[in-house]
Amino acid sequence: MKKKATFFKSVLEEVKKISITDIVEEYVTVKRNPYSDNDAHCPFHADESFGSFKLNDEMNIYKCFSCGEGGNGIRFVMEMEKIEYKEAVMKIAYMHNIVTKSQAEAYFEGVSGDTKVRPVERKARAKSDDVVDKASVEVLDGLFSAFMDTCTLSDAHQEILKGRGLSDEEIQVGGFFTFPEASQDFLLRFYKTMAERGLDSQELKHVPGFVTADHYGEMKNGQKKYLYVFTNKKGIGIPVRNSNGQVVGIQIRQDDVDKDQKRYTWFSSTYAQHKNIYKHGTPAGAPLHTTYSNGERFNNVVFITEGIFKSIAISRHFGSTAISLQGVGNFQEIVEELNGIEKKQGEIKYIFVAHDADMVENVNVFLHLKKLVNQIKEAFPHIKFYNAMWDESYGKGIDDLIHNQETARLKRVDMDEFMAAYDSIIEPLEKAYQKKIRNIDKNVIRTVVQEKVFKLFMTA
Structure with a gap:
């Protein structure tokens, strides 16, 4: 044995x-x-x-x-x-x-015969200093802000933002910018901005998006100082701000993408893991973004949606705070963000979740929704939850309804009732198809959800 x-x-x-x-x-x-x-x-x-x-x-x-x-x-x-x-x-x-x-x-079979094992050549892995811990929120905010303030916004990108319904004021307040090339001229201006603000450029080691290499280092005053660079991307830089208004990440809306690529990507240093010449830097994660309303109509209401442009549209139209998840499953920091909002503007009494209308066929969105709601309820048992629902023919996202002036189509549905109705179809479907709900054809799910869930609330 x-x-x-x-x-x-x-x-x-x-x-x-x-x-x-x-x-x-x-x-x-x-x-x-x-x-x-x-x-x-x-x-x-x-x-x-x-x-x-x-x-x-x-x-x-x-x-x-x-x-x-x-x-x-x-x-x-x-x-x-x-x-x-x-x-x-x-x-x-x-x-x-x-x-x-x-x-x-x-x-x-319990036989102990030939026990020789053919060894596998372990593939080269990244050096231990390739990826490091992320900087504090204060350091991220300072260095990201210096980077953004060194950039400008092109006319073409400003027109794209206006096409998304953003006003000149929202574009300026949001801090949107045209993502720059890592040219010598830009890096010189960026490092000058950091120096003028008393920021330590060596802290870029801990900031998503920035990397260095051994040949970028030189000895100064007995210490090795590095020049930090970044990969070139073409697109719009989108600052991600937490409930305190601090910049904790940068998304990039890419200008050109292939069919299987996503339009939005993160300013991140994960590529340092795959290129032996690079070192330092850190992944971006998926930080939450909070948008506050200019007015004070509904300070006790918070919307949760997916996408920063949606959160801006919600905040403007409904006069309430909106949190953007960068992906429906990325809500690990949601309790901390809600705590920050309450400190800033008082107790939250109501939360509306406004995920895209295609939840009718994407059961994974619903499963993430349940986890999101349950996680918040543990920390805020007093909050009343609603699901924002509408007919998909009027637009996929809630921002489509806002831009098309169709918000009268929105239904406010009690979240507990909605989740109970959706849950009730899962077990019968799994028994009928002998599969986990995630593996059942989405068209089947769409038909059942439309009949058993959406009609129940949309016709009420």
Whole structure:
């Protein structure tokens, strides 16, 4: 038995060396990206485009930001094959020539024969100083603001923002800018701005978007000082501000994207993990954005939506505060953000969730909605929740209704009643199709939700 245990331990050590991309690629098509995590279509829900299912070879994990599935390579095979842990380990080992088929079969038969394991060459990983901890909110705000103030906004990008319904004042207050090239001229002006404000440029080590390299460093006064640069992107820079108005991240609305690319991306340093010449920097995460109304009509009301442009439109039209999630599943900091809002303008009594109307077919949005509501209720049991609903024919997002002057189409639905109605269809569907709800065809879900949930409230 000891020999058998030693054999399995050796196999496991070699299996853990295999990149998550190489494991997943045996099952689904992978899109390899030179400067960021690799992409694939998520096999655990009805995924039809790249963007939500990420493969991080540095940490050797996968994560779907739509349905929430995640783990390492062994976990992935367990879920795909519906097998136990040791079976998955041996399956991977056989698929990657660590063991032979007869060795794998002998292990489960309790036979201790050939126990030689073929070693796997571990792929090069990023250096330990490639990615570091993110700076404090105060440092992020100072350095991001200096970066933004060194930029300008092109006429073309201003017209795009106006086309989204933003006024000149909203564009100015929002701090939107044309994302710059990392030219020598721009970097000189940026470093001058930091110096004038008494900011330490070396803190860029901890700011998403900025990286350096050994050949960018030089000794000054006995210390090595680095020049920090950033990757070139073409698009509109969108500051992400927390409830205190501090800039905690920057999104980029890219000018040109391929069919399978997302329009919005983060100013992030994750590409430092994939290029050996780069070091320092940190991932952007997915910080929340809070938009306050200019007026004081409804200080006790907060809307939660997805997308900064939606939050601006809501705040302007309804006279209330709006929080933007950068992805429906990215609400980990929501309680902290609500606490900040209450400190600024008093007790919150009502929350309206205004996700896009396509929740009728995307059950993952509903599952994230439940988690969001339950998380807030634990911290704020007094808050009354409503779901903002409308017919999708009038617009996908709530900003479409606002721009088209169709807000009279909105229905205010008690959130508990809505969630109970939606929950009631899940178990029957799973029994009927013998699948988890995430894996059932979205057209089937759309039909049932329309009949059993949306009609119930929209015709009331």
